[in-house]
Amino acid sequence: MGYDQKLIRSSSRVKCRKLHLAFVTTCCCLVSVTLLVGYSVSSTKLSSWLWNHAVPAAAPMAGGRIGSQNLDKRELKPVCDFADARSVVCELEGDIRIHGNSSSILFASSSPASWQMKPHPRKDDPNALSRVTQISVTSFTADGDAPRCAVSGSTPAIVFSTGGYMGNPFHDFTDVLIPLFITSFQFDGEVRFLVGDIAPWWIQKYEPILTGLSRHDIIDLNRDDVVRCFPHVIVGLRFHKEMSIDPSRTQNGLSMLDFGRFVRRSFALRRESATKLGADRDKKPRLLIIARRATRVLENVDQVARAARGLGFEVVVAEAGRKTNLTAFARLVNSCDGMMGVHGAGLANFVFLPMNTTLIQVVPLGQLDELARVDFGTPAEDMEMKYLQYGISEEESTLIERYPRDHTVFKDPTAITKQGWTARRSVYLLNQNVKIDVVRFRDVLIQALEFLRQE
Template sequence: MKKQNLTTVSICFVFFVFFFMFQSKYVSLVSNSKVSRSTIIDQGKKDLVSKSTKNWVLDHHSPPPLHSPRGRLITCDRSHQYYDLCSINGPTVLDPATSTFFLQGPSTMTFPSMFKEKIRPYPRKFENFVMKGIKELTITSAPQRPKCEIQHNVPALVFSAAKLVIGGLTSLISHGFMNIDPALIPNSRTFIHFRAFLEKAYGSHGQIHPSKNNSPLVRPRLVLVSRRDSLGRVINNEAKAKLVLEKIGFDVIVFEPNPGTPLNEAYAIINSSHAMVGVHGAALTHSLFLRPGSVFVQVVPLGLDWVAQVCFAKSARAMRLEYMEYKIKAEESSLVEKYNKNDLLIKDPVAFRGKNWSEDIMNIYLKEQNVNFDLVRFGEYFKQVYKKAKQFMDKER
């Protein structure tokens, strides 16, 4: 076959296509994944029927929707808080130019009516300002489908890929922010199992485990996650904070990840450390590389207590890390330079925000705010961190 431009080539997939939301603005196609046909989580059959039955397209011989999942050709479940999930249980043709998936049934099959559904494959459907940036896909049973130019006789998984430095969780459903709920997994896997999976994937690239080094460490190793080139939550006095940490007794490694940072290199740095500290942000997803028992300190700027808990505190505890928080005081936040110290925005961020985590409020606390440590307070706090990290290091000897 002659080489053809992707935008003009239609691709057909046999079996079924799952539309799933993960994290980013670009749609990825993974055609070698082993996907279960049991894709709809049972949240009550009655509730599921009322919300989804209108979206099914069935041939004349198909049984009622709840009686035989294999009889469904197209299903969409929009009952979940975080994500929508659609599947095509049969051959389909992809038109990359329009981001449309066409159901392709046997020539003898007829459909009661044309079906058309749209989906943005991302697990944050409750945040409109985020979802606006996610590419919309179309699923249809329209008869005017493009010709299939390239065939793949395998299942296909469609989702939005991660924009974070590393991906948090990979699954067909979202368990929430940085969370694994064993009740939603048939084999009851936990974060401990996921950590073992990461060890297997990235732990065999030749790095030397601290406890196996012929020259035992005298000082606990601490990774300081830097946001120097980021928009918001930058540590303005990072160099001075590093000197304080070294004076306390840490061997400090400044880690400034970017989208091009090889995961095996990041794993080697963090897995070999005894402590890690960083301001709340996507880069703290690297805490998944810390060994159980090591210390993880999340620096929490003003107004971000709740998001710090749901994004990293829960996962850290689930991985059996020694989790700690350094909460920024008003004097350590750059917001006091822009807003009055007595404003509700600074005095009581919870009351200021209320139940409205809008884009404007989010920008204030996430993008306008930088950190300037009170180095005396910072030093006193990290003496406690040092004690815990030293205990962890000594246990390995």
């Protein structure tokens, strides 16, 4: 597959940092654990090679980091962070050899070490990780003990998986694309992506973002049957928070604002900032209503659209599906001055909005207010957008058609929540639609207009 299109890049170039890693002074307790996988063109031969050269796994040290002693000045120890709540990331430098087809990464080291990891930033979610291929990372001490390089180069590499909940726009961004931006931006395009569990349609959909981060062809890790050698490899993606970036954890204060600019540049979106109405009452700002068709449907979307038009908005109703041309949809979103919708993955398209726009999130019943704010509210504010959250009443929920008013679903949502995420999701996310009270909602639309009139 060729995904080597070049895009215009920011004039500020972030240089690849050199790793200066300290020696490990505390010995690790060794445990006997490793998954044996195969090598060379024949996976059977690789299994035999690793079996004969298997080493005990290095146990994580205090703080969740592991490392090996340096053999000489050329050897840098691997650094792995197992302590992060969401992601495991290992950084290797030196002589690193990757055989993708067998999910095997080998690195030169004087100290034996071996561990396994799933390079996807949702380590607290077994369901997501069940769709992620496990990687075996193992050291070798002598060149003769390692598989020969079929392809070598000076470009660093990042190994990650697009498994998990691939295809859900929210998870595409929060689990893969934003963490990939955080992890790869330092290389300014001079980095190669080795991607596991990919689907061609997914790569094509997000090609503008992927080619904006790497000038090189993407390697399909699961189908790559050659040994590739790299001087610097990062296994896994760095995760900060849902749909956003923590500037204090990045080089040069990289932020969600930078991600927004990068996305607009990648998709060649023209508008950087929303329309400023000022005192001009004749200008019509554009409002996009995300119309869900499956779950959490806004059943009276036409009434809401009429109410918005009556206040002076130009209204567009749309939704992007899996087969939607994302570039065209991104341009539609970018042409708008505000976006609204019921809590759900479609709101992830706020990343295409200009700055200073307004995101309105309609939150169904089920004590979802905090979750909604974390998923979309805070990220939108991190991109310097205005954010309005509208919690519906019982009368605006279709649950009143399914349950009596004195039911636990209304009177004690906490009891449903205590039954676990599956029960909560079934009741409040999969089987609840919304009918907005347009009179009550009018104040929210007026506030959105006022934001656009502010200088």
